[in-house]
Amino acid sequence: SGLKYEEYVRVKLGIVEGELIASPLDRGAGASMSLVRADGFCVIPQNREGIAAHETVSVELVRDMEQIGKTLVLIGSHDLILDVINDRMMEETKDMCLSSTHVGSLSGLIALKKKEAHLAPTHLLDEKDGSYNRTITQEMFPDEKMVIIKGVRRRQGWIVKPGNPLSIGNISDITPEVRYINRQRGAGTRVLFDYLLKKEGIPTKNIRGYEHEAATHMSVAVAVQKDNADVGMGIYSCARALGLDFIDVTFEEYDFVTYASYLELPFVQEFLKILRSDAFKAKLEALGGYSCEETGDLIYL
Structure with missing residues (x-):
């Protein structure tokens, strides 16, 4: 302020x-x-x-x-589906709603550990085996009964201007002349980007704009749309919403971590009901870039 x-x-x-x-x-x-x-x-x-x-x-x-x-509190990673879930929750219950704060996956898990949220949306990659979310949850909550609520698989990749004028195809095409818009530290997208840099042996100093951070996928897309950046990593649905081009990098798992005891809370039960509903899956289809083979499944840790 x-x-x-x-x-x-x-x-x-x-x-x-x-x-x-x-x-x-x-x-x-x-x-x-x-x-x-x-x-x-x-x-x-x-x-x-x-x-x-x-x-x-x-x-x-x-x-x-x-x-x-009657408010379900989520702190963690951003996705457009959170607004969809909130809308459905308000329509179906009339008095329950969802509060989401977008601070990145790791900060969300920290907030959950501090008992400041009911759910932590997360998509953190384990570089050793390529899995998502399980390893970090077990490491951060070793003595707690935790549950991963399976969310969606989503297309993650490069958001670029229409026509892809700089011919971005992979991370090696992000040369020092290309303006990049990054995500904040602790965000799952930032973890993935850093992993790709490390895998290709590209130092962060070669990425023009590495220190320029956005809090959400939509903020990345807006930066590209407004010509404040040439490329950023984000999800397909945000690129599509703004009429931008998209180059696939991976399908990642976007899930919700919570305490097993929180599953009994009425608004968590309503959250699960919406995740498993045909209406929610139809909305995912309209947004594009998602698949929901495991959506609503529970993994107990």
């Missing part, structure tokens, strides 16, 4: 293990939908640069606590 003005930040709220968790929503003039989604406003006083994660704050509520108590 700037020091000059008092700022009102729109937040989404949810209750995890008896604690009220506030997650900031999109800010700025173009983020009108965050006004509709907000449960309240957190005030950042004048002469403060911001509020640290995990700090206790006061929130002016615009929704009652009964509604807030």
